[in-house]
């Protein structure tokens with residue numbers, strides 16, 4: 182998509198076409214395109230169908246009612262923040278008394294829209310001309326253009342004084358995929374940190390794999406998951422310096438770090454607790470172990486073992502029925518003996534490929550029972566723990 186083809190989509194004819202191709206089944210695209218090309222320019226038809234496809238893809242991140250009205254670029258949909266996370270951050274900023282935010286690196290507006298919906302006035306900046314145009318179209322499409330000013334500019338040249346907070350979501354993709362070094366972000370993390378220090382409040386979105394050593398002392402670091410998948414880490418300024426927390430969406434349970442030492446390794450109990458990925462990334466497994474009265478199954482593995490089924494939102498609980506040294510042959514025999522038909526493979530600290538193992542040990546269902554197998558280590562040796570979810 183280029184600037185001209187996107188501009189054509191915003192004309193009356195373009196919008197009518199977008200309405201017509203909404204929700205087109207990919208299998209029917211060719212037939213639909215052939216029909217529409219009889220009465221509309223071929224390029225516009227292609228652009229509308231491509232936009233319809235992007236909207237369908239975006240529905241995984243945005244509420245369907247928004248996604249079908251919004252506009253996207255392929256990179257824009259890929260890089261945008263999902264609404265659950267953007268709304269959560271916007272609520273946190275609002276609770277800090279923030280009423281205006283400079284959204285530096287706004288992309289197609291995933292965050293800017295959520296901030297505006299929280300009643301915050303937003304200056305949304307992106308240096309890519311098409312991306313900025315799309316962000317502007319989105320603000321208008323959702324009726325939020327009164328609160329969002331979109332500016333096409335390099336964020337390093339924008340004056341953000343006068344805003345209660347800055348929010349930075351740097352580009353983390355280079356020509357060859359994801360960028361892991363925070364200094365290779367665009368703009369680099371060091372620039373974002375300077376911008377954050379100059380504002381009353383700030384939130385910097387970073388990759389969840391950011392090394393803890395890269396978190397400055399004056400920042401709070403929060404790891405966020407949604408539906409069990411870790412989505413991002415946020416460095417907050419103007420909140421609680423030094424605090425580490427993990428927050429689990431959509432419920433919003435938030436676990437605050439207390440600087441506990443690593444939990445002790447202990448004998449395997451009846452229950453295994455699998456901490457949420459945000460807890461693991463935030464290094465808060467000790468806090469969860471304390472909550473459930475447990476310890477680690479191995480000093481290097483983030484699985485907690487305990488005797489009691491205590492409630493915690495921060496981990497999924499399993500009842501363990503067997504503990505065996507890792508053996509494909511033994512596992513296959515056990516699954517057959519127990520008439521297993523559904524096998525869930527989980528692993529931490531094991532190089533085994535789950536799909537490959539499943540093919541070997543359960544080439545066909547042996548019955549209707551369901552089993553979860555954990556491939557992991559105990560005292561450094563590979564083990565398999567069999568069990569089932571114990572809600």
Ligand SMILES: C[S@@+](CC[C@H](N)C(=O)[O-])C[C@H]1O[C@@H](n2cnc3c(N)ncnc32)[C@H](O)[C@@H]1O
Pocket residue numbers: 257260261262263285286287288289290291292293306307308309312334335336337350351352353367368
């Ligand atoms: C991860 S995306 C932002 C996504 C956005 N928060 C959302 O939810 O839709 C990063 C954006 O930063 C922009 N960008 C990168 N470096 C920039 C710079 N120096 N100035 C302005 N924009 C920049 C890119 O064009 C890209 O659109």
